[in-house]
Amino acid sequence: MIKWNDNFSVNHAGIDEQHKELIDIINDLVVYISEKDTEFSHLLDLVTKLDNYVAEHFKYEEALMTEHSYPEMDVHVAQHNGLRKKLEELNIFSVDNTIEFYKELLDELIDWLSKHIMQTDKKLGAYLTIN
């Protein structure tokens, strides 16, 4: 479980709102897995939602970077691309994936997201407040 707190704020309302939504989806998946819900379609709905939301969120941030001529865009986008590639390669929608697989995926995602927000997104947020 990952809990939003003000330390996560990047000082940009739009990005913060999307991060909260992402955290909500991740937490829904954590609950699903801990309850050992056996409804596979439910899991698939959540994973699809997460996959789509990550894509939408990255696009949103990248549009802001373009719009505001963010000088560190390349480094930031490379991090996004790293996660995009990983999600693609994992085949997260495979029916053969076990609960263990999703548990590990979630742990990695939580780790990636918290580091990315605290370091990379905060830099972007700081830039956007003055540019």
Ligand SMILES: [Fe+2]
């Ligand atoms: Fe980002």
